[in-house]
Amino acid sequence: MIQLKDLSKSYDHPVLKSVSFSFPDQGIIALKGPSGSGKTTLLRILAGLEKPDGGSVSGLAGKKISVAFQEGRLLPFMTLLDNLLLVRDKAEEDREEAIKLLRFFRLEHAADQKPGTLSGGEKCRAALARSLYYGGDVFLWDEPTRELDADNRTLVREAMDRLKSKALFIVSTHDPDLETDGELTL
Ligand code: ADP
Numbered sequence: 001m002i003q004l005k006d007l008s009k010s011y012d013h014p015v016l017k018s019v020s021f022s023f024p025d026q027g028i029i030a031l032k033g034p035s036g037s038g039k040t041t042l043l044r045i046l047a048g049l050e051k052p053d054g055g056s057v058s059g060l061a062g063k064k065i066s067v068a069f070q071e072g073r074l075l076p077f078m079t080l081l082d083n084l085l086l087v088r089d090k091a092e093e094d095r096e097e098a099i100k101l102l103r104f105f106r107l108e109h110a111a112d113q114k115p116g117t118l119s120g121g122e123k124c125r126a127a128l129a130r131s132l133y134y135g136g137d138v139f140l141w142d143e144p145t146r147e148l149d150a151d152n153r154t155l156v157r158e159a160m161d162r163l164k165s166k167a168l169f170i171v172s173t174h175d176p177d178l179e180t181d182g183e184l185t186l
């Protein structure tokens with residue numbers, strides 16, 4: 001179980017103020033709160049990219065973490081398919097699985113295109129496909145439904161639903177239709 005205890009983080013002003021929360025091992029937990037409330041900061045702390053000023057995070061040891069960043073972060077000089085294949089060791093590469101994930105996210109037509117030619121929504125879905133292809137025990141998805149229309153938001157919910165009995169999704173989102181197992185409001 002991942003636990004936050006009195007977690008705090010300030011930049012030029014306090015962002016996380018003594019946040020305590022217990023995440024289940026599986027399921028979907030939504031991070032809520034207005035823009036600037038610290039959702040991305042918390043996800044970055046969970047990903048080990050940022051250090052809290054105070055408090056603790058426990059329960060992450062031995063867990064494989066997969067991140068889909070708010071801004072996608074696809075490598076611009078590689079095709080979508082190669083962006084996926086890159087995140088696994090050569091020995092564990094599975095082209096079919098990568099293509100299946102791109103197909104699931106309605107990106108098969110773009111497999112051989114570079115991110116620069118894609119729409120914001122397509123890039124966002126590609127980043128989610130890459131995160132799923134990487135795999136993990138904990139998926140940290142930052143605003144995965146931003147820039148997506150209703151149909152594509154359904155896809156994102158479906159992707160989480162398929163895996164939620166085996167993995168934990170910590171998702172910052174404003175999607176009112178996402179059924180979650182709990183919420184943490186910042
Ligand atoms: P959210 O994701 O909820 O919109 P963020 O976690 O991105 O919020 O940001 C929370 C606050 O922390 C904002 O005021 C933001 O400007 C500030 N902040 C985030 N990262 C940094 C940073 N690296 N340096 C300075 N301020 C930051």
Ligand code: MG
Pocket residue numbers: 039040041070142
């Ligand atoms: Mg954010």
